[in-house]
Every structure is written in C-alpha cells, then in structure tokens.
Amino acid sequence: MSEQPKDNQAKISNHFSNTIEYWHNLYEDSTYLSQHMANRKKIVLDLVRKYAAGNTLKILDMGCGTGILTRSLLDENHYVASLDCSKQMLEKLEESLKDSNCKTFLGTVLGNVADTSFSAEYFDAIICIGVFQYQLHDDDLLREISRILRKGGFGVFTLPNLLRLNYLLDPFYYFRFFIRTIKRTLPKAMGKDIGTPNALSGEVSETLPYDKKYFMWQLNKSIEMHGLRIKKIVGFGYGPFTFWSKQIVSDKKSVAISNALDRATKRWSFMKYFSNRWVFVVEKT
C-alpha cells in the first residue's frame, strides 16, 4: 500500500469533526446543495435496493459521517457496520441509534477507509459516498474495497465531476484550474508527495483535506486492476449556474433546472458526462 500521509488523514478527521452539524443537516435544508445531496442519497438507496434484489445484506458504510445512509439501510433491514475516521461523527451516529432498538446494527469502527481491520471478503456490499475525493491515493481505497468485498458482492461509490456543465460555462473555473495546476506542479517538481498524478484539480491546502474532481473514466483502469467491474454509472445534478463563480439564478430555479436536466439525462445518457456527480456501482469479479 502506498503511504497515506498522516497529515491528510489528520486534516480529513479535523475538517469533518469540526463540521458535524453542517453535514448532519445538509440533507434537510431547502438549498440547492441539500436537494442535490438528497438526490444522491435517493439514487444510492435505489441502487442498493436494485442490486440487493430483495436479499438482506451485510453492508459497510465506508466514511459514514453521522450515518444518514446507515440509518436508511438499517430501516431496510440490512446488517450495517459504519466506519469513519472522525470519532465525533461516529458518536453522533451512535447517539441517533441509541433508542432505536435496532438489532441489525453491527456497530461503528474508527479507522481509515483505505486500511480497515475487516477480514477478506467480509461484506456483501459496500457504500462509500462522498469519500474518494478526499483521499490522496484512490488505488488504496479501491484495493481495500475489493479486499473486504465478497466475490459477486457490489460496491457503490460517488465521484465529483471535473467537467461538470456549470464549470464548462463559467470562465472562472478555467482560471481556477490553471492556478491549481500550477500549485500542484510546483511542489511535485520539488519532490513533495501530493498524491496520485491523475488527481486533477485537487486543492493543495495547509488546513483543508485534499478535495479533488474526476474525469468519468479516470478510475476505470484501477477499478479493473483491483478485481472490480463497473456495472452502472448514474450521473446526476447540474448547476447551480454561475458567472465568475457567483450564482446567477436562485436556488429554487437552480433545483428546477437541475431536475429538468436530470430527466433529460434519463433519455440522453451522454449528458451524464457533464453532470455534477456520478454514482458508480462496481461488482467484485
């Protein structure tokens, strides 16, 4: 396993531990982002339902946060374990389940998604939502997902899109991409490890975790190399549209535009190349 520098791990844990309430309430607000996250949750749960095909599964919620998805999976009677590197996130999840008398919760695990203590092929399914972009090395995470997933089991994970429509239409993002590329190239030329060379657009920051965006095909080779096969890619969410990074239509209108483009994507699937995010479903071969 390539080394996951402790400082990025510490940054992730710090950042999320300090923003628990934000993440916990994110799905509930009426903002554009909340609606986008609620859509993400719905798509993930629909896909799990589809590939579970009526079976009760042993699922790992990898990078579970405060357990929004854990609780929904428990409601559907799956056995769920929840792993995160933020102790405070896990405490919030335990607190929310304490009166639920839920018999299928397998418990929380404090740890690193790329290096867990689970035995090989332990899970029927793994969900890893909103997590890849913070890792320095995507390969370490894919390898771990593959290791602890049983043959024929499935994984669901999300990736944010670098070529999303609203970035392509706003010159600000070309400018930002240029600056970030320079910020990445200089330390790398000086021999500093800033992560996988494929990770474009990641912000190299002293305090915040790495936060990168992807091309749709960027992980395809690694996915295959780690014994996984892509079963489905769902693209969703467009906007909010901006000029020089300032939102030009209200959140309400942005949600309506995004929903209309989501409906169009169901018809013209090439549109997903330009959506904000993708949900990938992979199978362990």
Ligand SMILES: C[S@@+](CC[C@H](N)C(=O)[O-])C[C@H]1O[C@@H](n2cnc3c(N)ncnc32)[C@H](O)[C@@H]1O
């Ligand atoms: C954006 S939140 C998403 C939470 C949840 N999956 C959801 O969809 O609501 C990302 C979570 O992943 C966790 N995380 C990110 N990188 C991690 C790592 N290397 N090891 C363990 N947890 C990690 C963070 O602590 C945070 O709680």
